[in-house]
Amino acid sequence: EHSDDIFGATPLQTAQLSKQVKQNIPQQSSLTSVPHTKLSQSLSSLSTSSNSSFKFTARQPSKQCEVTCKLLSSIVNDETLSSPKDVVRSIFLGMSFDLSCFKKLSDKTVLLDEALRLGDSDVICAVLLFLQKSLHQLVLFPLLKERHVAAREYIAILEKQKDFKEAAMLCADLQNSKEAAVHLYNSCFRGGDQNLQQSLEHISKNELKNLKQIEVESETVKEHIQLLERQYPIAVNRSLPHQSEKQKDKTSPCVGKPVSADNLVGSSLLSTLQYCCRYNWDAPENLLASPVGLKKTFRLTERQYIWNAFIGRLLMNEDPIKILLVKGMFGAPKISANLSITRILEIASKLNGNPNLFDQLIPLTETSDKRYHLAKRYQRHRIVIDVLISNKDRISLLQYRDSIDDQTEIDYINNTLRVSSTRWKN
Amino acid sequence: MYKLSSVAPPWKNLVRLYLIPSIYAVAESIAWHLRKSETDKTIAYHIIVVPKVLNVIHSVFESLGVLDFVTLHSYSWDFIPLDSNLLSLEFPQLFNASFLKEENSLLTSVAKALMSFECLFGKFPCVTTLGEKSHRVHKLLGTWQSEIQPPFPEESEFNHLIMLDRNIDFASLLLTQLTYEGVLDENLKLKSGFVYLDSDGAEGSQRLMLNSTSDEIYAEIKGKHISVVFQHLSRKAKELQQRRDIKNTDSIEEMKNFVSHDLKKIQSQQKSLALHISACEMVMKRQAGILEELLGLQEDAMSDTKLKEYLVFLEDSTARQFDFYATLRLCCLYSVMEDGLPEKEYQFLHRQLLQAYGYRHLSTLHYLQRLGLFHQRDSKSISLELLPDRFARVAQVNSLKSERVPFRKICQRLNLLPQSTSSDDNSSAKSGQHPSYVFGGIYTPLVYQFVEKCLKEKEPNLGDFARCFGNNLRIGDCSHPQWGARGKILVCFIGGVTLAEVASLDFLSRQLGRHIVVATTSTISGPALMESIASQNIDT
Numbered sequence: 004e005h006s007d008d009i010f011g012a013t014p015l016q017t018a019q020l021s022k023q024v025k026q027n028i029p030q031q032s033s034l035t036s037v038p039h040t041k042l043s044q045s046l047s048s049l050s051t052s053s054n055s056s057f058k059f060t061a062r063q064p065s066k067q068c069e070v071t072c073k074l075l076s077s078i079v080n081d082e083t084l085s086s087p088k089d090v091v092r093s094i095f096l097g098m099s100f101d102l103s104c105f106k107k108l109s110d111k112t113v114l115l116d117e118a119l120r121l122g123d124s125d126v127i128c129a130v131l132l133f134l135q136k137s138l139h140q141l142v143l144f145p146l147l148k149e150r151h152v153a154a155r156e157y158i159a160i161l162e163k164q165k166d167f168k169e170a171a172m173l174c175a176d177l178q179n180s181k182e183a184a185v186h187l188y189n190s191c192f193r194g195g196d197q198n199l200q201q202s203l204e205h206i207s208k209n210e211l212k213n214l215k216q217i218e219v220e221s222e223t224v225k226e227h228i229q230l231l232e233r234q235y236p237i238a239v240n241r242s243l244p245h246q247s248e249k250q251k252d253k254t255s256p257c258v259g260k261p262v263s264a265d266n267l268v269g270s271s272l273l274s275t276l277q278y279c280c281r282y283n284w285d286a287p288e289n290l291l292a293s294p295v296g297l298k299k300t301f302r303l304t305e306r307q308y309i310w311n312a313f314i315g316r317l318l319m320n321e322d323p324i325k326i327l328l329v330k331g332m333f334g335a336p337k338i339s340a341n342l343s344i345t346r347i348l349e350i351a352s353k354l355n356g357n358p359n360l361f362d363q364l365i366p367l368t369e370t371s372d373k374r375y376h377l378a379k380r381y382q383r384h385r386i387v388i389d390v391l392i393s394n395k396d397r398i399s400l401l402q403y404r405d406s407i408d409d410q411t412e413i414d415y416i417n418n419t420l421r422v423s424s425t426r427w428k429n
Numbered sequence: 430m431y432k433l434s435s436v437a438p439p440w441k442n443l444v445r446l447y448l449i450p451s452i453y454a455v456a457e458s459i460a461w462h463l464r465k466s467e468t469d470k471t472i473a474y475h476i477i478v479v480p481k482v483l484n485v486i487h488s489v490f491e492s493l494g495v496l497d498f499v500t501l502h503s504y505s506w507d508f509i510p511l512d513s514n515l516l517s518l519e520f521p522q523l524f525n526a527s528f529l530k531e532e533n534s535l536l537t538s539v540a541k542a543l544m545s546f547e548c549l550f551g552k553f554p555c556v557t558t559l560g561e562k563s564h565r566v567h568k569l570l571g572t573w574q575s576e577i578q579p580p581f582p583e584e585s586e587f588n589h590l591i592m593l594d595r596n597i598d599f600a601s602l603l604l605t606q607l608t609y610e611g612v613l614d615e616n617l618k619l620k621s622g623f624v625y626l627d628s629d630g631a632e633g634s635q636r637l638m639l640n641s642t643s644d645e646i647y648a649e650i651k652g653k654h655i656s657v658v659f660q661h662l663s664r665k666a667k668e669l670q671q672r673r674d675i676k677n678t679d680s681i682e683e684m685k686n687f688v689s690h691d692l693k694k695i696q697s698q699q700k701s702l703a704l705h706i707s708a709c710e711m712v713m714k715r716q717a718g719i720l721e722e723l724l725g726l727q728e729d730a731m732s733d734t735k736l737k738e739y740l741v742f743l744e745d746s747t748a749r750q751f752d753f754y755a756t757l758r759l760c761c762l763y764s765v766m767e768d769g770l771p772e773k774e775y776q777f778l779h780r781q782l783l784q785a786y787g788y789r790h791l792s793t794l795h796y797l798q799r800l801g802l803f804h805q806r807d808s809k810s811i812s813l814e815l816l817p818d819r820f821a822r823v824a825q826v827n828s829l830k831s832e833r834v835p836f837r838k839i840c841q842r843l844n845l846l847p848q849s850t851s852s853d854d855n856s857s858a859k860s861g862q863h864p865s866y867v868f869g870g871i872y873t874p875l876v877y878q879f880v881e882k883c884l885k886e887k888e889p890n891l892g893d894f895a896r897c898f899g900n901n902l903r904i905g906d907c908s909h910p911q912w913g914a915r916g917k918i919l920v921c922f923i924g925g926v927t928l929a930e931v932a933s934l935d936f937l938s939r940q941l942g943r944h945i946v947v948a949t950t951s952t953i954s955g956p957a958l959m960e961s962i963a964s965q966n967i968d969t
Contacts, residue, residue: 092576094484095572095576096576097503121572122565122568122569122572123536123537123569123572124532124533124534124536124537125481125483125484125534125537128483128484128485128532128534129484132484132485132488152531155530155531155532156531156532156533158530159526159530159531159532159969160485160532162530163453163454163485163969164485181795182795185791185792185795188791188792189792192789192965219776219779220791223783223788223791224788226783226784226788227788230788256717256718256719256752257719257746257749257751258749258750258751259749259750259751259752259785269787270787271750271784271785271786271787271788272784272785272788273748273750273784273785274750301784303784304748304781306744306745306748307748307781307784307785310745310748310749311748311749314749342745343745346745349718350749
């Protein structure tokens with residue numbers, strides 16, 4: 004009785020009321036899924052259906068409430084209002100255009116297809132630039148995979164923007180791993196000469212490992228790194244004062260320009276070989292600058308080696324004959340690697356080779372006819388005379404004797420003519 | 430006026446103008462310059478881009494935030510007459526852009542130029558295209574016409590337009606040109622109608638303008654084989670000297686006449702004669718000793734003989750680091766004529782070239798492979814074409830690569846290799862009796878045969894060509910009454926034309942008595958092509 008006064012109800016009444024109220028509360032799930040406008044209705048229905056003493060009046064939502072609702076949550080309108088055909092046409096005609104209304108992927112796809120249909124690459128580029136900014140790579144690439152004209156244009160854009168990594172990724176996606184490798188390789192040159200070796204090593208360890216079927220390209224990159232590793236120390240450690248470098252090197256049109264220590268780094272493999280043959284000829288094989296070491300490491304052919312050794316030695320005014328000759332059959336010497344004697348002599352004459360060289364090489368020519376012509380061209384009188392003698396051609400001998408200046412040779416001819424035992428043809 | 434360089438010029442004016450080609454790298458460097466000099470807001474910059482402000486170029490200016498004080502303009506010029514029958518747009522970057530990188534933004538400008546041409550001379554009643562890019566240009570021409578609908582003259586002076594892609598006939602680029610103008614272009618580099626006679630083409634050097642309308646001597650010798658040119662020049666020198674000397678015996682009246690009219694003309698002719706002779710001298714010095722051997726090798730490649738020696742020569746030359754561009758041309762010629770090298774030989778030569786000339790040429794060789802100039806036999810062409818593509822039409826055109834007819838077969842079917850077994854063909858070749866004289870008798874330019882076929886008969890039989898080129902050849906409306914009538918013809922090359930081909934078309938026009946005008950995106954030569962592909966950065 005005492006509790007009734009304070010609370011105004013008995014425990015039994017409270018329990019009864021609690022039960023009633025619980026029955027009137029609607030299901031939890033239906034409440035949360037309904038938008039808020041409906042929520043206000045159900046609350047009011049709560050109040051009217053229950054007959055307890057709890058009364059609360061729910062009002063209808065007012066106009067202000069509606070506006071606030073709209074401001075707080077509005078649907079973003081991604082529908083585009085312009086037609087792709089019209090937009091593409093305006094781009095083509097050079098009028099101003101706005102592509103930002105194409106938000107949905109399907110709209111963008113239609114736009115791209117419309118541009119491809121028109122056929123003007125500048126329009127396609129405009130659309131691609133827009134897609135570059137507004138689509139993630141993972142979405143853009145599959146789109147381009149199906150449209151290879153657009154893919155090609157996009158790769159060209161990436162190259163211009165110097166984004167070689169992405170160009171390589173797109174090529175790899177299109178299963179063109181060779182091109183991807185070339186893009187990565189080219190990207191190394193953009194960083195300047197000092198960073199070249201580093202960049203090459205970086206791509207060799209990382210990106211190139213992910214590409215398939217690029218044996219040639221990866222081997223090229225490896226060789227390039229090896230070459231640079233050699234060139235730096237060789238250029239730095241030049242031992243001789245190299246006075247001869249100051250003189251202008253003689254050149255022949257058949258041969259490339261020789262390289263000096265200043266531009267050794269970055270020159271090609273064979274230029275490096277020639278340099279080493281000039282200035283480091285005697286270096287033992289284990290040293291970086293050794294020509295033989297170079298030949299072994301890069302697996303050069305005999306021809307490559309002998310040409311460059313020959314030219315290198317000639318430029319240093321050394322006798323190159325030992326390089327050129329190998330033991331042929333029956334111990335007789337012959338030209339190694341079947342190099343053409345004509346070519347050798349041509350180069351030797353332009354690079355001011357020793358006349359002795361000619362005298363040793365010309366007799367190795369197979370036909371006496373060729374021997375005659377070569378000897379005549381390079382003024383090796385003795386050989387000419389010997390050929391004429393073996394041909395037993397007296398008249399030509401006399402003519403030749405009258406045409407030359409060298410007294411010893413003239414005497415030689417006269418002596419031969421005096422020997423009566425030879426049976427002259429004419 | 431200042432020439433564009435890496436450093437900003439010492440400007441003084443408040444309104445500054447740049448005139449640049451539509452090359453992205455150039456535009457980018459200018460944009461960076463301008464960004465640095467942003468401080469003075471009163472200066473207005475105008476940039477004129479020839480021929481068109483490409484969207485990529487616009488985007489670079491936009492992204493560097495310089496559009497506040499920079500205005501961009503497009504200037505799309507028309508065909509520029511380099512000579513009496515040679516028109517050029519001077520877009521040398523078009524070949525690399527369109528054929529190498531497959532980005533065809535400049536083709537619209539070509540279509541625009543053709544449309545301006547039509548506005549002057551009348552709509553072309555009949556258009557034949559050979560090649561994918563030519564077809565695209567034709568399509569764009571149609572689009573432009575329907576959009577703008579310009580007024581065309583009633584009568585068409587030109588009744589036939591023939592468009593060809595450069596990559597239809599690479600042999601003309603790879604063989605050494607033997608006409609006088611071709612030789613000058615290959616050795617001294619023709620730049621916008623001028624050759625420079627100083628070895629470096631420096632600013633103040635002597636230059637020779639190659640234009641037959643202003644230079645009578647050039648008009649006489651330009652298409653001739655070089656072996657007869659020097660004789661002609663020495664004969665001319667004697668003749669001019671004689672004409673000058675006549676005045677000693679004449680009367681006062683005649684002398685006065687002579688001095689007022691003829692003397693000036695003779696003097697100017699003598700001046701140009703001197704320039705031509707020194708040009709010849711320079712060329713002879715450069716080519717001494719090498720040319721004959723190279724020509725012999727080219728003949729072997731075309732006639733499919735002594736191929737083993739050919740390969741040995743290539744191996745030998747690379748070992749000695751012989752002139753890179755000449756070696757590349759020979760490699761490509763072999764590959765084009767033999768439809769690619771066998772795998773072992775290709776890999777070997779590939780390696781030799783890289784070891785001899787530098788590893789960075791990996792990209793050069795890759796580009797040559799893409800163009801189809803130096804590739805392995807039976808290798809799969811670029812896999813892009815094998816992927817499923819939405820546009821079946823485009824795929825069909827590109828699938829031509831798989832049904833591709835080897836070039837040698839094309840030569841045989843179209844009779845491009847003269848059947849020369851007798852020795853007197855050599856003299857006829859040089860004297861200019863047969864169109865193959867432009868290459869020393871070993872090859873007739875494909876364009877010559879094509880144009881001849883198109884013009885000769887009323888209903889031309891292009892069946893051979895259709896069999897060789899399949900989809901790439903699209904023949905115009907044959908039933909038009911003007912076909913075969915006497916009218917002028919415009920032959921348009923997309924990607925470049927060699928001067929030897931121009932000479933062969935001159936020869937054809939003399940033979941048939943028809944007026945043939947050659948239009949092109951730019952002149953091109955073998956060495957220039959190799960140099961641009963082998964350069965460190967190919968900027969388009």
